Amino acid sequence: MTNHTLIGHSQRLPVLKVSTLPGVAEQVWNGSNVSKNIPKEGKLFIFYCSIYMWGRILNPVVISRVRLTWSARSLFTMQLKTTEFKSLFSDGLNGIAEIFEKHKFELRIAGGAVRDLLSGKRPEDVDFATTATPEEMKSMFQNAGIRMINNKGEKHGTITARLHNENFEVTTLRVDVETDGRHAEVEFTTDWQKDAERRDLTINSMFLGLDGTLYDYFQGYEDLKNRKVRFVGSAEQRIQEDYLRILRYFRFYGRVSVKAAEHDPATLEAIRENARGLAAISGERIWVELKKMVVGNHAAHLLKVMYELGLAQYIGLPAEGDVEEMKRIWQHVKDHSPKPVTVLSALFRCSQDVEKMDLRLKVSREEKNLGLFLVKHRRDLHKSQEDPDSLKPYTDFIIDSREVDAQSKVCELLKYQGEDKLLAEMSRWSIPRFPVSGHDLRKMGITSGKEIGTILQNLRDVWKRSRYQMDKDELLCHVNKT
Numbered sequence: 001m002t003n004h005t006l007i008g009h010s011q012r013l014p015v016l017k018v019s020t021l022p023g024v025a026e027q028v029w030n031g032s033n034v035s036k037n038i039p040k041e042g043k044l045f046i047f048y049c050s051i052y053m054w055g056r057i058l059n060p061v062v063i064s065r066v067r068l069t070w071s072a073r074s075l076f077t078m079q080l081k082t083t084e085f086k087s088l089f090s091d092g093l094n095g096i097a098e099i100f101e102k103h104k105f106e107l108r109i110a111g112g113a114v115r116d117l118l119s120g121k122r123p124e125d126v127d128f129a130t131t132a133t134p135e136e137m138k139s140m141f142q143n144a145g146i147r148m149i150n151n152k153g154e155k156h157g158t159i160t161a162r163l164h165n166e167n168f169e170v171t172t173l174r175v176d177v178e179t180d181g182r183h184a185e186v187e188f189t190t191d192w193q194k195d196a197e198r199r200d201l202t203i204n205s206m207f208l209g210l211d212g213t214l215y216d217y218f219q220g221y222e223d224l225k226n227r228k229v230r231f232v233g234s235a236e237q238r239i240q241e242d243y244l245r246i247l248r249y250f251r252f253y254g255r256v257s258v259k260a261a262e263h264d265p266a267t268l269e270a271i272r273e274n275a276r277g278l279a280a281i282s283g284e285r286i287w288v289e290l291k292k293m294v295v296g297n298h299a300a301h302l303l304k305v306m307y308e309l310g311l312a313q314y315i316g317l318p319a320e321g322d323v324e325e326m327k328r329i330w331q332h333v334k335d336h337s338p339k340p341v342t343v344l345s346a347l348f349r350c351s352q353d354v355e356k357m358d359l360r361l362k363v364s365r366e367e368k369n370l371g372l373f374l375v376k377h378r379r380d381l382h383k384s385q386e387d388p389d390s391l392k393p394y395t396d397f398i399i400d401s402r403e404v405d406a407q408s409k410v411c412e413l414l415k416y417q418g419e420d421k422l423l424a425e426m427s428r429w430s431i432p433r434f435p436v437s438g439h440d441l442r443k444m445g446i447t448s449g450k451e452i453g454t455i456l457q458n459l460r461d462v463w464k465r466s467r468y469q470m471d472k473d474e475l476l477c478h479v480n481k482t
């Protein structure tokens with residue numbers, strides 16, 4: 001984790017809920033704005049609590065007379081001043097920020113970009129949230145002469161502005177009015193916490209002001225420091241709002257957690273109870289999450305847990321997948337940047353399993369063909385035990401297949417088989433060009449298409465036996481002998 005700086009006494013403390021003696025109504029305190037209705041004992045507690053949080057001693061007598069709880073509106077803030085954060089401020093972002101400030105609308109960085117910045121990473125994509133409605137944003141941008149693109153997200157509150165050759169995706173704060181497990185009907189709000197409440201995980205629910213102030217309502221920063229993945233509020237409720245969050249939980253677990261098996265049992269039970277909901281999620285959405293998860297940390301463990309919780313049948317994986325084979329293959333491939341299908345192929349027992357995956361997840365043709373290739377050749381295409389050139393069976397296969405991506409497939413096969421040395425050799429190997437063409441044979445007076453095809457194949461065999469060393473003239477000398 002990156003070290004961050006708290007800004008002295010200007011730092012706002014968490015919003016605390018204080019209960020004094022029995023019968024006294026609870027009051028909420030935020031920073032220095034203390035309700036006049038809080039009795040003397042409560043105010044004294046707040047004073048001592050403030051002192052404690054700056055490293056002094058908290059009076060135990062006061063503690064015995066009041067009860068402290070984190071309220072639903074607790075807020076932790078701190079100041080972020082890292083190189084990664086400062087690097088975001090391009091001419092485009094500064095221009096966008098000026099417009100929102102001019103019109104007195106708040107603009108903050110949201111979600112995953114905040115998580116990445118707190119982890120010391122510069123985010124690839126930065127999403128913004130604002131108190132301005134889509135109509136207000138459109139009016140601001142139009143008046144400033146800023147072009148807007150991709151209006152598909154407008155009904156969900158997202159406006160994309162383009163300034164200085166950069167796109168800025170800004171979304172109005174929202175609350176979910178109605179959810180069906182796949183989509184949500186939203187209503188716009190100006191309440192930052194309500195927007196945070198509708199997000200999936202605590203580590204994704206934080207906001208970051210453009211002045212570097214972190215706004216954290218659900219202890220997301222603490223969870224991130226502790227490498228803990230936790231749903232915002234009730235795991236069951238968050239999952240039922242969008243069942244895809246089940247897979248997002250596993251993906252972020254692999255991304256954040258240090259240890260493989262530190263799941264909260266209640267979270268796993270909520271996933272088990274709601275697994276069937278994944279059946280209604282589109283295959284394309286499932287694949288986006290699944291293919292990221294299976295190449296991340298703890299992938300073998302996470303797939304095993306997913307099988308134990310009964311998820312496989314709903315996400316395109318074989319119900320009786322070979323989990324033990326998958327765990328073994330993961331040890332082979334984990335350090336070699338495998339493709340997602342390479343990992344999943346270990347679960348497949350036959351080509352029909354690949355077909356069923358494709359039917360459910362709508363994977364690309366390249367991904368499907370890789371799965372079929374691995375299932376077919378993982379046992380019968382292997383290094384030679386007799387020829388000193390162990391790579392030869394693989395290079396011969398590539399030459400014979402004449403497919404554009406044959407070498408890439410073979411590299412994935414070598415990862416699957418755990419052939420690290422041969423993988424390194426294959427990565428350096430360049431496919432040689434067969435030097436003879438049909439035109440060369442026609443110049444020799446051979447005109448029959450069928451005969452030309454036969455001769456070319458025979459010459460290829462001769463060329464392979466020479467380990468692709470013979471040139472055109474040497475090969476053509478063999479024409480009369482074929």
